[in-house]
Amino acid sequence: MENLVLNNVWDFEIAVEMTFLAIASFSIVLAYISFLEGRVRDALVGGALAAGLPILSLIILNLHLLKPEASYLVFTSFQPSSWMPYGASGMTLLIITSAIFTVLVKLNRKGVATHAIGVMASLVGIFVALYTGLLIAYERGIPFWHSGIVPIIALTMGVVGGLSAYSIIRPLDTRMSFSLGVALLILALTYIIHVHISLQGPLASSYSAQVVLGSIAFQVGILIAVIGGILGISTLKIKSRYISVAIAVLGLISILALRHALLASGAWELPIL
Amino acid sequence: MLKPVFVVDPARCIACMACVASCSVENGVPFTLSKSDPVGWPLTLGLRTWVMWIEREEPRPSRLFMPFLCLHCQDTPCERVCPTGATFKTKEGVVLVDKDKCIGCGYCIIACPYGSRYKVKGGYIEEARRKANLQEASEKLKEAGLEDYIVKPPVPNKWAAAEKAVDKCTLCYHRKESGRWIPACVEVCPTKSRMFGDLDDPNDPVARLVREGKARQLRPDLKTEGLVYYVIP
Numbered sequence: 105m106e107n108l109v110l111n112n113v114w115d116f117e118i119a120v121e122m123t124f125l126a127i128a129s130f131s132i133v134l135a136y137i138s139f140l141e142g143r144v145r146d147a148l149v150g151g152a153l154a155a156g157l158p159i160l161s162l163i164i165l166n167l168h169l170l171k172p173e174a175s176y177l178v179f180t181s182f183q184p185s186s187w188m189p190y191g192a193s194g195m196t197l198l199i200i201t202s203a204i205f206t207v208l209v210k211l212n213r214k215g216v217a218t219h220a221i222g223v224m225a226s227l228v229g230i231f232v233a234l235y236t237g238l239l240i241a242y243e244r245g246i247p248f249w250h251s252g253i254v255p256i257i258a259l260t261m262g263v264v265g266g267l268s269a270y271s272i273i274r275p276l277d278t279r280m281s282f283s284l285g286v287a288l289l290i291l292a293l294t295y296i297i298h299v300h301i302s303l304q305g306p307l308a309s310s311y312s313a314q315v316v317l318g319s320i321a322f323q324v325g326i327l328i329a330v331i332g333g334i335l336g337i338s339t340l341k342i343k344s345r346y347i348s349v350a351i352a353v354l355g356l357i358s359i360l361a362l363r364h365a366l367l368a369s370g371a372w373e374l375p376i377l
Numbered sequence: 378m379l380k381p382v383f384v385v386d387p388a389r390c391i392a393c394m395a396c397v398a399s400c401s402v403e404n405g406v407p408f409t410l411s412k413s414d415p416v417g418w419p420l421t422l423g424l425r426t427w428v429m430w431i432e433r434e435e436p437r438p439s440r441l442f443m444p445f446l447c448l449h450c451q452d453t454p455c456e457r458v459c460p461t462g463a464t465f466k467t468k469e470g471v472v473l474v475d476k477d478k479c480i481g482c483g484y485c486i487i488a489c490p491y492g493s494r495y496k497v498k499g500g501y502i503e504e505a506r507r508k509a510n511l512q513e514a515s516e517k518l519k520e521a522g523l524e525d526y527i528v529k530p531p532v533p534n535k536w537a538a539a540e541k542a543v544d545k546c547t548l549c550y551h552r553k554e555s556g557r558w559i560p561a562c563v564e565v566c567p568t569k570s571r572m573f574g575d576l577d578d579p580n581d582p583v584a585r586l587v588r589e590g591k592a593r594q595l596r597p598d599l600k601t602e603g604l605v606y607y608v609i610p
Contacts, residue, residue, distance in 0.1 A: 106416075109418060109420070109421060109492060111486075111487060113483040113486050113487050113496075114483065114487070168482070168483075169480050169481050169482055170479075170480065170481020170496060170497075170498060170499065170541040170542060170543075171479070171480045171481050171541050171542070172480075174461075174478075174480045175480055177460075177461040177463075177478060177480055178460045178461060178480070181460075181461045181462045181478065183459060183460055183461065183462050185456075185457045185458070186457065186458045186459060186460045186484070187458070188458070188460035188482065188484055189460050192460070239484075240487070242458070243454050243457070243458055243487070243488040244454065244490060244599060245454060245487055245488045245489055245490040246487060370487070372490060372492055373490075374418055374420075374490075374491060374492045375490075375491060375595035375596045376429075376431055376443065377387060377431060377441065377443055377595075377607060377609060377610065
């Protein structure tokens with residue numbers, strides 16, 4: 105009897121949902137930095153992304169529920185022991201704070217209120233990126249996910265997502281493409297370390313790691329992350345709009361593929377005598 | 378108050394599946410007659426309980442049947458992660474799902490280390506009725522004037538299987554409310570492989586198996602401390 109069972113509870117759409125959140129999470133951080141630097145247009149685009157993408161995420165999440173019409177219960181019956189209500193609240197706060205920030209920037213308000221809301225939205229964004237890892241790292245059921253490295257991977261994916269968006273918004277800014285390159289290499293390294301540690305771990309964890317290693321999503325994700333990382337670092341010497349956009353696209357594909365590989369490879373070790 | 382304890386003795390199980398059938402009828406779980414591959418866990422089969430088998434070569438070739446159900450953990454991962462409080466423990470320690478509160482996010486399925494929960498999607502029961510084997514059986518029963526027997530409505534039961542919610546074993550908690558608490562699977566088990574008792578009753582033979590250490594918990598390393606014990610052969 106096979107007692108290692110791969111989960112199929114959260115499918116590809118959840119990987120897409122979490123990728124949107126990753127992009128939104130650090131787009132707002134970079135939007136606020138752009139605002140500090142006086143780049144109003146960039147701040148507006150980042151703010152709009154941070155307000156819009158979580159709405160798409162919430163729609164995807166709702167469609168995934170068996171009872172979307174009852175999703176309000178996550179708020180009205182708030183359960184402090186579950187990460188999900190914190191995540192849903194974080195996404196909602198991210199939408200609201202980012203929208204307010206964008207409106208304030210659009211109205212050319214540069215006072216304390218804009219800074220306060222910008223800082224708040226950035227902190228919420230960082231939390232949302234972390235949340236996508238904490239959600240799955242919390243419980244023991246799936247040992248491959250039950251690891252302190254998973255939230256770090258999620259946070260790095262957030263950084264990659266935000267920098268990818270800004271490498272498209274600001275393709276000639278070498279700081280963005282270089283930082284994206286470094287972030288992609290850190291992501292690839294962290295992910296490989298996680299898989300390596302998992303290989304030494306409990307049976308289900310090692311099984312999941314083997315499944316990941318054999319998956320196309322992982323192979324493509326890591327390859328793209330490394331190529332994007334090297335290209336990103338090379339932009340210190342070669343400055344090109346097209347290379348920046350290409351790295352950004354590679355970054356986005358890489359976080360989607362790696363997230364999908366992570367979600368699809370979680371396995372239980374169900375008990376036998 | 379009865380402190381429920383459920384003991385499974387796999388050595389006595391003959392895999393007649395009467396437990397699965399009785400659970401299905403009692404709780405309105407579609408009995409998936411037409412499963413082409415019946416090997417799996419309740420989680421993968423969409424059932425509350427199932428009998429699995431383990432084949433061994435040593436010390437001699439043998440096959441051991443292993444009845445499986447929710448272990449009703451007292452340190453309860455599924456309850457902890459439930460975002461709406463739909464999963465809860467009764468005062469006796471039975472883990473239940475309030476179907477009205479369940480939004481079907483699946484977080485509890487992921488958190489359960491024992492594969493005891495599954496989603497009942499919308500249209501699932503109707504789909505089960507349409508399955509080839511079930512239809513064939515229905516036609517035969519219709520000819521015999523017994524069409525009502527193939528998909529019986531569940532015993533009136535707040536915890537019966539419902540579409541658009543996560544489902545799991547309830548230890549037939551509704552029977553407790555009606556004053557006669559013995560799970561349907563235990564009642565029909567012909568070999569007493571499934572046993573149910575009161576852990577607080579010093580004379581209870583089922584509880585004695587636990588107290589004497591003959592029945593133990595699966596995966597004690599996970600420290601979930603369930604109500605279900607196994608006599609380890």
